[in-house]
Amino acid sequence: xxxxxxxxxxxxxxxxxxxxxxxxxxxxxxxxxxxxxxxxxxxxxxxxxxxxxxxxxxxxxxxxxxxxxxxxxxxxxxxxxxxxxxxxxxxxxxxxxxxxxxxxxxxxxxxxxxxxxxxxxxxxxxxxxxxxxxxxxxxxxxxxxxxxxxxxxxxxxxxxxxxxxxxxxxxxxxxxxxxxxxxxxxxxxxxxxxxxxxxxxxxxxxxxxxxxxxxxxxxxxxxxxxxxxxxxxxxxxxxxxxxxxxxxxxxxxxxxxxxxxxxxxxxxxxxxxxxxxxxxxxxxxxxxxxxx
Numbered sequence: 277x278x279x280x281x282x283x284x285x286x287x288x289x290x291x292x293x294x295x296x297x298x299x300x301x302x303x304x305x306x307x308x309x310x311x312x313x314x315x316x317x318x319x320x321x322x323x324x325x326x327x328x329x330x331x332x333x334x335x336x337x338x339x340x341x342x343x344x345x346x347x348x349x350x351x352x353x354x355x356x357x358x359x360x361x362x363x364x365x366x367x368x369x370x371x372x373x374x375x376x377x378x379x380x381x382x383x384x385x386x387x388x389x390x391x392x393x394x395x396x397x398x399x400x401x402x403x404x405x406x407x408x409x410x411x412x413x414x415x416x417x418x419x420x421x422x423x424x425x426x427x428x429x430x431x432x433x434x435x436x437x438x439x440x441x442x443x444x445x446x447x448x449x450x451x452x453x454x455x456x457x458x459x460x461x462x463x464x465x466x467x468x469x470x471x472x473x474x475x476x477x478x479x480x481x482x483x484x485x486x487x488x489x490x491x492x493x494x495x496x497x498x499x500x501x502x503x504x505x506x507x508x509x510x511x512x513x514x515x516x517x518x519x520x521x522x523x524x525x526x527x528x529x530x531x532x533x534x535x536x537x538x539x540x541x542x543x544x545x546x547x548x549x550x551x552x553x554x555x556x557x558x559x560x561x562x563x564x565x566x567x568x
Contacts, residue, residue: 300448300550307344311337312384317389332380342368347451358443359507360527365555366454367531370428374458378466379546402545415464416474421484424461424514425491428532428550432495438509452520465543470554481547485540500526 296304296443316338321328345351345364355365412417431437431450440450469475499506505521507528515524 281294293350293498295350296348297356297403302448302452303344303347305445307340307348313365313386313389314340317385317388318385320388323387328385332382333385335376336380336382336385339373342373342376343455354516356447356514357510358519359510359524360531361516363528365451366428366431367535369451370424370454370458371536373454375466375539375543377459378462381466381468414460417464417484419478420461421488422465423457425488427457428492429486429495432499432507434533435509437507440514441509461542464514466546468550470550478547478551482544485543485547488541491538492536494531494538496529496531498529499504499532500529502529504545519564 314333317330318333346355346368346457351361351365355362356362414423431440431454440446464476465481467475471477502525503522505511505525507525509523515521
């Protein structure tokens with residue numbers, strides 16, 4: 277009897293960790309709509325006989341689920357009361373989750389998931405025309421990497437970080453800015469269109485990925501090897517676990533440094549696979565249509 281009661285308590289405790297620490301309608305609605313639209317789009321495409329790769333679907337759903345976990349579960353509490361868990365949260369929001377979502381190339385599926393009245397909304401073209409200049413600006417190959425790295429540096433300026441962690445509104449602005457910028461950046465890098473189809477040249481994509489590595493290494497190393505506590509907001513609010521402040525900071529610096537660098541390396545490998553894919557397609561085209 278006591279054993280069953282203990283298991284019930286453990287289950288309730290585990291369930292509690294999956295509930296939002298601080299419920300956010302925007303995060304919850306965004307993740308829910310992203311999943312529902314995608315599943316509806318998959319169904320519509322299946323009815324038409326259009327196949328969508330399982331790996332792409334898994335990558336997309338994992339990316340959205342990871343975003344939800346770090347923003348709308350008890351993990352968000354840890355991210356507010358430990359520096360290294362905060363850095364892991366931003367690693368997911370800015371790197372891992374957008375990477376998976378962009379790698380899945382979900383736009384066609386999401387478009388199929390929209391209700392017909394929205395897909396054919398008369399004002400859609402005007403909205404696209406108005407937003408296109410801003411989108412092109414943010415996707416410029418010189419601006420995108422500066423913005424990508426610059427936001428990491430900006431939110432880790434000690435005074436700004438202090439204010440962001442103590443203000444509920446600024447905290448949400450910080451997290452949303454990281455997630456949206458991550459989507460923009462990885463969308464540019466992992467665009468499945470070839471350069472001939474309007475995608476950024478593969479050489480430029482690799483150059484961008486290599487360019488964002490050194491600043492992240494420098495920042496992560498500075499934080500990891502600092503002998504003083506840089507982010508004292510966690511001293512003011514208290515830490516979720518009794519971890520030495522410098523150890524917490526060192527772990528956060530390593531997360532800022534190592535996994536982020538690995539993401540760029542993986543991105544380079546994927547771009548090379550795109551390059552080899554195009555080369556194979558060209559060889560097949562020449563073999564099927566030899567020059568007379």
